[in-house]
Amino acid sequence: MVKATPSARRYLLHHRHRAEECGVAFSSFKGLRSPLRHEATVASCRSGEHAIWWLVDAASPEDALALLPFFVAERCTAVEVTEVRIP
Numbered sequence: 340m341v342k343a344t345p346s347a348r349r350y351l352l353h354h355r356h357r358a359e360e361c362g363v364a365f366s367s368f369k370g371l372r373s374p375l376r377h378e379a380t381v382a383s384c385r386s387g388e389h390a391i392w393w394l395v396d397a398a399s400p401e402d403a404l405a406l407l408p409f410f411v412a413e414r415c416t417a418v419e420v421t422e423v424r425i426p
């Protein structure tokens with residue numbers, strides 16, 4: 340099994356915003372240079388829960404959150420995760 344570089348860890352980013360902040364959350368990416376831009380991810384905005392998740396590789400939680408604009412990052416948690424195989 341091929342793994343990412345040893346320094347890279349995997350983080351699940353969990354961002355939440357209120358319904359009235361939805362437009363701000365998405366438009367805050369404009370002008371930001373981030374590898375997450377123009378890539379697909381999953382969100383619950385259309386079902387009314389207003390959360391977005393990303394699975395990213397980064398050296399630290401701070402580096403993972405740095406992939407996001409400030410508005411999104413300050414409403415986001417970064418949890419280190421590893422792949423497991425479910426029996």
Ligand SMILES: [Zn+2]
Pocket residue numbers: 356357358360361362364383384389390
């Ligand atoms: Zn939303």
